[in-house]
Amino acid sequence: MGIRAVEKEYSHQELEKKILEYWGNIDLVHKIGFERRNSPKFYFLDGPPYMNNPPHLGHARTRAIRDSVLKYRVMRGYNVRLQPGFDMHGLPIEVRVEEMINSKSKRDIEKFGVERFIETCKRCAYEYQDRWTTFYQKFGLHMDIENPYLTLNNDYIEASWFFFKKAKEKNLLYRGKGTVAWCPRCETPLSGYEATDEYLDVSDPSIYIKFPLGNSGRESLLVWTTTPWTLPGNVAIAINPKFEYVKLGVGEEVWIVAQPAIPRLGEELPQLSDGKVLEVFPGSKLLGLRYHHPLTPKIPAHKKLAEKNPNLHTVVAADFVSAEEGTGCVHIAPGHGPEDYTLGLKENLPIFSPVDERGVFTDEAGDYKGLYVKNADPLIIRDLEEYNSLVYEGRIRHRYPHCWRCKSPLIYRASDQWFISIDPIKDQMLKANREILWVPPWAGSKRFHDWIVNARDWCISRQRYWGIPLPIWMCTNNSCSHWVVLSSLEEIKEKTRRLPLGEVDLHKPWLDRVVLTCPKCGSDMKRVPDVADVWFDSGASSWASLGYPKRKDEFEKWFPVDFITEGLDQTRGWFYTLLVEGIIAFDQTPYRTVLMNEFVLDERGERMSKSLGNVVDPLEIMDQFGADTTRFYLVSEAAAWDKIKVSRKSLENTGRMINILWNVYKFTTIYMSLDRYTPQSPGGEGLRLEDRWILSKVNTLVGDVTEAFEKLYLHQAARALREFIV
Template identity: 60%
Template sequence: MVSEVPEDYNPSSLETKILKNWDDIDIYAKLKELRSSGPKFYFLDGPPYMNGVPHIGHARTRALRDPVLKYKSMNGYNVWHQPGFDMHGLPIEVKIEEILGTKTKSDIEKIGTELFIKSCKERGLSFLKIWIDFYKRFGMIGDFENPYMTLSNSYIESSWYFFKKAWEKNLLYKGKATVAWCPRCETPLSGYEATDEYKDVEDDSIYVKFPLVDRPDEYIIIWTTTPWTIPANVAVAVNPKYEYVRVKAGSEVWIVAKELLEKLMLLFEIEDYEIIETIKGKNLLGLKYRHILEDEVPVHKKFNEPNAHTIVVTDYVTLEDGTGCVHTAPGHGPDDYSAGVEFKLPIFSPVNETGNFTDEAGKYKGMYIKDANDIIIDDIEDKGFLVLRDSVFHRYAHCWRCKSPLLYRASDQWFIRVEAIKNQILKENKKVKWVPDWAGEKRFHNWIEGARDWCISRQRFWGIPLPIWECSCGSIEVVSSLDEIASLGGIIPDDLHKPYIDEVKLKCPKCSKNMKRVSDIADVWFDSGASSW
């Protein structure tokens, strides 16, 4: 029976009375006791991020979740109602940097890592009561006295179990790879983070000719929108299946993709040209060329790898843009890196953590990569190797937190072998009931198929410390618990975050020397993923 709403109806007042009544009778405890012998229903509350107040999106998702849990409980199930909160990561770090006035990692180290960590912790915890009050006022029922928090020691310790098991199964390894990198945050980003923020920007667009060895006046033509990577070039890639032409242009012979020839000659304003020979891309494999900046970057004269400065063949070369001949710098691109590994090329990356050229860059050392573009282009032009200089408007990846332009650079990192277990993940995904079904059958399936090994290490401060200790003798220990730390002679700190965990030394089982923890923390996306155990 529906009654009329009284004129003095006050929803806020009624809400307060109901919440007080639930609190007085301890409704959650009564519910858990009542359903304690019922079949278990486990629900993982994906943790919201603690760097702001709840918004309408959070209200919407909770409005979808909470009725399901109450429905299950009303049907006799013993429901797991534990809320969770994600409290690590760059978003909090960036906010604390704004408050403290720091701009770089070195600034943080100057004021003290301990102060920075304490400030990050206070920031994360400051939103806890706001969120729990939001849940309660929203009419949700849960174990609000015992939420899981990614910053707690117990959560950090339980997450270490993953790394231990991955190490035992040979799924955790240290390697050098080309990863997306934020020069402002001085840390790598995962593949999905690197595609999370794009901006339309104008960049230089240049066509360059590389002179072939033992073929006077013959060149292979490349195109790039990142002139700063030319100093790191070690190969030119062509597609083995495409047709290429040796074309007479003036007194020179150029090699480009046949399908793009007419378009390129129009762009270069060259009317008088002649095709001398048509060649399959696979037949260009192994041709040597001379690096056009070998005087400015002398390290190019010292590479011992036999395939350095050669033409290689790869399937990722397309005919959508450019010349069909791709400038390849394994130290500054994921596809380039794959080609570098396949053809045993130098993984040359003369760029440091802040995006400045290192000593290996020769003439350009100390310059910020974007600032060096004009100088590099001028040098190429002065040496007679610039075919065309233009500009292009395109979408370029930026850091999703600090909004700085990203770059790719090779660095030593810790990885999880995703590709080794990809087929197993795809099989398990088919067992999951997805709603709607296309989310799992298509979107998630396709994402898994394209996944590469996961760069799980980050060179930052506020996060789960990697439980990895290294010894000067080469031994590595990956621990899974505080008990394991103690068994190896380590003194357990009150707080497992940096800088306290960095002070913990373990006794090497092989040589008895002190082992030092690697300074990295885990990718913050690992934090929420670890909540399932």
């Protein structure tokens, strides 16, 4: 067939519409799958976005990058898995629905009705899925949008439960008291990524207080804190045995601080520089000494604790005590900090956490009972003053963790939760990480490696509604508390006396109605009412998107994943949960290659956020510049792992380049049609010098682009193309 002359000017609206129609008519994505069905496999796993917001430009960047890689793989003859995924559960969606129904707390949700709430979350997630799908189509992605994996489907939920089954088998699933980050508004724990993602600048009290040693009342340990409300939970003071400590005579009193901390403390505590050095001694001399807690008269529970714990209110050693901050004597409250908690276990200290789910002091907090913890700060400071314990009171502006969904300041409190042990699999994870190809390499060898090294046990339970329910049933007889994991509907049908009425929906509240009989004592067993941390859902996608373990064929064909790409913050999120779950489920890394990409910032270089009002809508950019220009811009502007500042000028330049390409094409088609040229026309010796020159340039270009794609240096591929065209 001959080539027809193109007459029109470049119009992205017209051209892109035509191309999308054509792809639709020939059912391109399925056609590719069929053509390549016997080719070597390339399993791409889509990092599922949350269905609580429309896509932003950062999402567009990730998708421009990965779609280029996937199209490249298809062209190289691979059978590429093109399934999109959507993260349909989680607090982000719950919070969105709570806004819609005007809910302020869990009690409002219960009043609204859990069943109705779940239905509303479901509808909300589907609505966003539609919006995302439209975006995928307009953006020209090759994705099998008719067959996505949705984390809310019964099949997906059942498949994900396989993880709990394996974790129980391997003794890595346990119930325990843990001190975890907690949102007092959402009334649920947060962990890992959720608790580290949202640091905001806030003003807090900064106080120095004295804890008198023994009964002398003359010598005191000097302690600094920015959270006075955690002082009722104080059970020990930690020092660093490697430091020298100093006894300073200040007036009638003797204060004890770490020597290296003194120069830094002078500004807030001028008494120190005037103080007389009475003694310098190694910190180890303080270990085991008993001190008097100034607030004990207000908190009768301290007396009871002391009866059971002879080491209550004594000095202990901790490596994490630094000279860079505070006095070198650190207030320890295992019920209000994860580091303190670990130290508490080691030193056999009580875990005292007199704070309820809403962040309100309980009976155990004595005089402070009924107060929201942060509101108790001033009262506690006044009491310390009254007991002559307060040495200095000021304010500090610092970064403090907040709930990533509702922006409430987080607190740490101890509660009964379900955990996944990480220590026993840490070496296996580190080894697996070394087998993964990371682009850029430091993302794996440094950032991800460090995250794994420092990882604690994973608190996987959430006291919320819209999520994958924990498939754990526990005996209601307190003296028995036997528990089991049921990892499929099949198993549930087998073990329960009768299935609940209504359509099978493996969410709350349907699943809560499944009751079993305890094999140990014959009492009822009820489901643990918790749902899973939403990061669990996407972490199971490497096998759950394939329908494993119910279906074996797809799993055998595709697993493990060949390629994933997401934002760099996912070293704490998806990359991590994927690995933890893959190791526990299959003893191997579930993915082989990761391309990490950076954020897209606004024109001034600020992170885009709704509250700043600087979010750039990718659909708007596409309407103005066209999908091709937007994609080429996002891929070529910088290496995937470097930040991009949105620049309309760069977008215009990219548009100009595509225009040049079009005009060259238009020009040549005029002459090709006149000459009745076909792509099959003879070349070789008959060609003129300039034709041979351009063909040689094209071959070099093909080589450069291929090499860049193999290394996943897509920006280099795009730049080579740009240079060739312009």
